Amino acid sequence: MINELNEFKRSASSPKALLAYTVAVVMIAAYIYFYQYAPLGAPFDNVILNTITSLAALGAAVIATIVFRHYTSDDHPRKIWLYLMIGCWLWFAAEVIWQLYVYALEEVPAPSFADLGWVLGFISFTIAIYYQYAAIKPAHIETVRIYAIGTWIVILLLPFLLLTFWGAFTIESNVDFYYPFADFAVGVAGLALIVIFRGGALMRPWIGLMVFGASDLLYAWAEKTQIYAWSVENGNLLSLTIDLSYLIAYLILAVGFLGQLKLLHHGLRQR
Amino acid sequence: MIVDMVAVFSTLDSNETIASAPEIQASIEAFRLRRQTGLMRLSYSPSDNLYLFFNRGKAISSMFTASGETQSLRHDQWQDKIQTAGDAYAKTIPLSPLGLLLTGISLQMQDAQSEEIASSGDVAAFFKSKNRLVGSSLFQFNWHSSSGLVFFPDDRESPYSVYVSKEVVLDEIGVSRVFHDWEDTNCSASVYYPDSSVDLWQEYRLRRLFAYICKPMLDRFELLTGRALMDSLIRLMMIFASEHDLDISISSRSLVNQEVFFSSELAAHKYQLYLNEIFQHCSAVIGPRLLASVLREILSGLPEVDRGLLKTYSLVPRGIIL
Numbered sequence A: 001m002i003n004e005l006n007e008f009k010r011s012a013s014s015p016k017a018l019l020a021y022t023v024a025v026v027m028i029a030a031y032i033y034f035y036q037y038a039p040l041g042a043p044f045d046n047v048i049l050n051t052i053t054s055l056a057a058l059g060a061a062v063i064a065t066i067v068f069r070h071y072t073s074d075d076h077p078r079k080i081w082l083y084l085m086i087g088c089w090l091w092f093a094a095e096v097i098w099q100l101y102v103y104a105l106e107e108v109p110a111p112s113f114a115d116l117g118w119v120l121g122f123i124s125f126t127i128a129i130y131y132q133y134a135a136i137k138p139a140h141i142e143t144v145r146i147y148a149i150g151t152w153i154v155i156l157l158l159p160f161l162l163l164t165f166w167g168a169f170t171i172e173s174n175v176d177f178y179y180p181f182a183d184f185a186v187g188v189a190g191l192a193l194i195v196i197f198r199g200g201a202l203m204r205p206w207i208g209l210m211v212f213g214a215s216d217l218l219y220a221w222a223e224k225t226q227i228y229a230w231s232v233e234n235g236n237l238l239s240l241t242i243d244l245s246y247l248i249a250y251l252i253l254a255v256g257f258l259g260q261l262k263l264l265h266h267g268l269r270q271r
Numbered sequence B: 001m002i003v004d005m006v007a008v009f010s011t012l013d014s015n016e017t018i019a020s021a022p023e024i025q026a027s028i029e030a031f032r033l034r035r036q037t038g039l040m041r042l043s044y045s046p047s048d049n050l051y052l053f054f055n056r057g058k059a060i061s062s063m064f065t066a067s068g069e070t071q072s073l074r075h076d077q078w079q080d081k082i083q084t085a086g087d088a089y090a091k092t093i094p095l096s097p098l099g100l101l102l103t104g105i106s107l108q109m110q111d112a113q114s115e116e117i118a119s120s121g122d123v124a125a126f127f128k129s130k131n132r133l134v135g136s137s138l139f140q141f142n143w144h145s146s147s148g149l150v151f152f153p154d155d156r157e158s159p160y161s162v163y164v165s166k167e168v169v170l171d172e173i174g175v176s177r178v179f180h181d182w183e184d185t186n187c188s189a190s191v192y193y194p195d196s197s198v199d200l201w202q203e204y205r206l207r208r209l210f211a212y213i214c215k216p217m218l219d220r221f222e223l224l225t226g227r228a229l230m231d232s233l234i235r236l237m238m239i240f241a242s243e244h245d246l247d248i249s250i251s252s253r254s255l256v257n258q259e260v261f262f263s264s265e266l267a268a269h270k271y272q273l274y275l276n277e278i279f280q281h282c283s284a285v286i287g288p289r290l291l292a293s294v295l296r297e298i299l300s301g302l303p304e305v306d307r308g309l310l311k312t313y314s315l316v317p318r319g320i321i322l
Helices: A002-012 A015-037 A044-070 A076-105 A113-136 A138-166 A171-196 A201-224 A227-233 A237-266 B021-033 B075-085 B097-108 B120-130 B199-225 B227-243 B264-286 B288-299 B304-313
Strands: B038-045 B048-055 B058-066 B069-072 B088-094 B114-116 B137-142 B146-152 B160-165 B169-173 B188-192 B248-251 B254-257
Touching: A015 A044, A015 A237, A044 A076, A044 A237, A076 A113, A076 B199, A113 A138, A113 A171, A113 A201, A113 B199, A138 A171, A171 A201, A171 B288, A201 A227, A201 A237, A201 B264, A227 A237, A237 B227, B021 B038, B021 B048, B021 B058, B021 B075, B021 B088, B038 B097, B048 B075, B048 B097, B058 B075, B058 B097, B088 B169, B097 B137, B097 B146, B097 B160, B097 B199, B120 B137, B120 B188, B199 B227, B199 B254, B199 B264, B199 B288, B199 B304, B227 B248, B227 B264, B264 B288, B264 B304
Parallel strands: none
Antiparallel strands: B038 B048, B038 B088, B048 B058, B058 B069, B114 B188, B137 B146, B137 B188, B146 B160, B160 B169, B248 B254
């Protein structure tokens, strides 16, 4: 833990990192301000809030792309970053599509094209995670593949089977049910990678993914239990916390990717 | 037929010149200035030979053989010997670090008996009959005016051979053709097997263990981080080696160890330093937990004897070897 804190202190002292952290803090502050005080009135506050989230997603996608371009074609991590990059761009596209739906229709249909982006994004992140585990356990690559495919089968089948069993199956409910499982799987995989790389620089890119899993899971739970809608109606801090955690997850993802970019730029440090 | 063993490279050729003590000192100085690695053999009589071992120009060890007995001499002792023993037949033999180490091993092994080999056609059969299924073996050949060593490592690495005659010095990977293609009628050969009581065998085993740990560690580091960070690690290790006067480098995914110490303690200390530096850098990127896991994976296939060596010399951090 001390190592991580020292590393954070070191990285925070670099001007570029300082700028990145400042931008992130400004985005969070602006989000809280527009969320709580809605100074522009509907629908502009929502546009601003969604734009902030989309910008955070764009930041992560752009940095992932730059990191990806740093690797040569025979580098194994290039495969990881290819799929992280694709996943980020898909999620950015999903955010923009969702934002356009909200602006144009107010009520977003389910499933929508935005869901397509998120679902495909999850698949892409799964492939990235698979390649990461393949590098960690190259001797057990078959087992890693079986786990990855098995997890996806469970994620896709479980909502379908449960809803069918309860007699509540619709495409909409199936998509709604899919997210908590996918979030949980990605969150657990991200957490496991953090534990594996703990104390090492390679841990950074996965922190955001783990936070995403947790944040999205929280949202899915609040949404399913109607707590989210109740909180929005009553101006409760819970909905702000949930929505803000989603933005923060994107920012952590972007900052983690930035850490990887910095590592590739500067190389290892002489002791 | 069993005959008394003659130390390798002790064979004199008729053209060798006699050098006085100042001329010998001048040769030693020339070794130093050229930063040459190799061996200087000073023959005071057919059975009394002083061997000086140089690594990059620095005399790292010396051995004196007299009537089949070998003893190590300290720096002041061999200096004194050169000054007082008078003229000697001097031969300087440039060798690779591994060639030098193998030569040292052959001199430290005292109890070998040799066999006569009638013709070059019998060498392959001799190798076959003496090579063990498991474990290294070092073959020594002495002809009338030339000597040679053939080393078979116990892993899948290629053999290594050294051959010295009055015209040529061969020091190469593989079994040199000369061992299968000679016409001299007098060939005596003997074979040595690893012996933990012989310090240079221990150094050889440490050298091998060092490579055994480094290579897969570096491979895995590159797999996890990519070429850019691997290049960065290579650069840092080059600086580290230079600061510690070590001729060890990493190039295109392989370890090039041009170091020889003639002391297992010193070798272990230097290898430990080098490995520790690699581990620290790897740990900063992949984390200490994964580093330990990778190391355990690498060491899990080690034979018990090598695990013992790792523990004895603490080559890897405590807690890694289960």
